[in-house]
Amino acid sequence: MATTKKRxxxxxxxxxxxxxxxxxxxxxxxxxxxKQCTYGDFLKSEEKIATNILAARLLMLEENSIISKLNxxxxxxxxxxxxxxxxxxxxxxMIEINLWADKYSTLPxxxxxxxxxxxxxxxxxxxxxxxxxxxxxx
Amino acid sequence: MATTKKRxxxxxxxxxxxxxxxxxxxxxxxxxxxKQCTYGDFLKSEEKIATNILAARLLMLEENSIISKLNxxxxxxxxxxxxxxxxxxxxxxMIEINLWADKYSTLPxxxxxxxxxxxxxxxxxxxxxxxxxxxxxx
DNA sequence: TATTTGTACTTGCAAAACGCAAGCAAATTT
DNA sequence: AAATTTGCTTGCGTTTTGCAAGTACAAATA
Numbered sequence: 001m002a003t004t005k006k007r008x009x010x011x012x013x014x015x016x017x018x019x020x021x022x023x024x025x026x027x028x029x030x031x032x033x034x035k036q037c038t039y040g041d042f043l044k045s046e047e048k049i050a051t052n053i054l055a056a057r058l059l060m061l062e063e064n065s066i067i068s069k070l071n072x073x074x075x076x077x078x079x080x081x082x083x084x085x086x087x088x089x090x091x092x093x094m095i096e097i098n099l100w101a102d103k104y105s106t107l108p109x110x111x112x113x114x115x116x117x118x119x120x121x122x123x124x125x126x127x128x129x130x131x132x133x134x135x136x137x138x
Numbered sequence: 139m140a141t142t143k144k145r146x147x148x149x150x151x152x153x154x155x156x157x158x159x160x161x162x163x164x165x166x167x168x169x170x171x172x173k174q175c176t177y178g179d180f181l182k183s184e185e186k187i188a189t190n191i192l193a194a195r196l197l198m199l200e201e202n203s204i205i206s207k208l209n210x211x212x213x214x215x216x217x218x219x220x221x222x223x224x225x226x227x228x229x230x231x232m233i234e235i236n237l238w239a240d241k242y243s244t245l246p247x248x249x250x251x252x253x254x255x256x257x258x259x260x261x262x263x264x265x266x267x268x269x270x271x272x273x274x275x276x
Numbered sequence: 277t278a279t280t281t282g283t284a285c286t287t288g289c290a291a292a293a294c295g296c297a298a299g300c301a302a303a304t305t306t
Numbered sequence: 307a308a309a310t311t312t313g314c315t316t317g318c319g320t321t322t323t324g325c326a327a328g329t330a331c332a333a334a335t336a
Contacts, residue, residue, distance in 0.1 A: 007184070007185040007186075008184040008185050009184075009245075009246045010164075010167070010184065010185070010246070010249065011235065011236050011239030011240065011243070011245050011249055011253075012163055012164060012167045012232065012235055012236070012239070013164060013184075013185055014239060014243060015235050015238065015239050016160050016163060016164070017160075020158070020159065020160050020163070021158065021159070021160070022154050022155075022158050022159070022294095025150055025154060025158065026148075026150060026151060026154070029148070029150045038312080038313085039312070039313050039314070040311085040312065040313080046145070046146040046147075046148065046151075047145040047146050047148070047151055048145075049295095050294070050295050050296065051295095051296090051313085051314070051315090052294085052295080052296090052314085052315070052316085053293090053294065053295075054314090055313080055314055055315075056293095075303070075304070075311095075312085076302085076303060076304090077302070077303040077304060077311070077312050077313080078303090078311090078312065078313085079312085079313065079314095086242055089238055089241060089242075090238060092234045092237070092238075093231060093234040093235060093238060094150065095234075096230045096231040096234050097149065097150055097153050097231060098149050098150070099230070100153065100227055100228060100230075100231060101149030101150070101152060101153050102149065103227060104224055104227075105149070105152060107147075107149050108147045108148070111148065111149055115149075160323095176283075176284085177283070177284050177285070178282085178283065178284080187324095188323075188324050188325065188326095189284085189285070189286090189325095190285085190286075190287085190323085190324080190325090191322095191323070191324075192285090193284080193285055193286075194322095213282095213283085213332070213333070214331090214332060214333085215282070215283050215284080215331070215332040215333065216282090216283065216284085216332090217283085217284070217285095
């Protein structure tokens with residue numbers, strides 16, 4: 001089991017107990033950018049997560065209801081992962097990370113474009129993106 | 139040296155390279171709640187960080203300009219840690235974590251009170267708190 | 277002034293987590 | 307039927323963590 005003991009009742013601490021490692025938020029990032037990913041899609045990401053670590057994180061995130069599996073429409077061999085509502089609700093947090101990083105470092109062009117869009121209308125971006133991500137749930 | 143190699147240019151990944159572990163955001167939380175902390179103050183926190191881990195994280199956060207040291211007014215033996223502007227700018231992120239945790243779990247009463255205040259006027263809360271935290275810089 | 281206490285760390289070591297490579301079973305393609 | 311793809315698991319060496327003890331210096335106490 002990937003279920004860990006809580007260190008305290010603090011909301012920050014409890015949140016970190018779930019996704020506070022070097023990889024979980026990158027998995028969630030991939031799902032926010034791609035809506036749905038296969039196991040292989042995650043492995044293709046730039047940061048090159050190890051396959052055993054990926055399996056462990058996916059299990060952890062699923063146990064904590066942040067992601068869920070669904071059948072791939074084309075093939076039984078493939079598994080699709082998507083964000084649950086709880087996972088989608090991490091979008092504002094993800095946005096703030098991007099804004100912070102934008103303030104203190106140089107972003108790659110394609111990410112910079114997204115951040116500029118967010119800066120223009122943060123609430124609008126969240127609403128639109130949330131709607132897009134929710135479509136996948138159905 | 140605590141300086142690690144970047145895994146990619148992704149803003150999420152780069153941010154996680156700096157504070158994406160189980161302890162850094164708890165240190166930052168303590169500084170946001172208390173404005174200034176000594177080494178001993180951090181050790182007193184509920185989560186009971188190990189002293190060697192604390193020293194390593196404080197160094198990492200200082201190297202990345204998120205916190206800085208200052209002389210304690212009363213004693214040469216004591217060291218005060220505070221957030222830099224870069225650290226203070228993590229406040230919106232910290233707030234979103236609290237809001238997310240509030241949505242999916244039960245917060246301790248004193249933290250719940252803060253979250254309710256945030257919900258009433260998020261921007262106002264950020265402005266006020268930022269101003270409070272900046273005072274310590276001077 | 278000598279001694280004890282407080283504060284900020286460092287060190288040693290066992291345990292856990294990580295990272296890489298290889299392996300494996302079921303599904304799919306050729 | 308054989309080869310390939312896909313989603314994992316397993317082994318194993320390395321790194322990080324966590325706990326306990328130790329150290330150096332400042333400050334308080336006797």
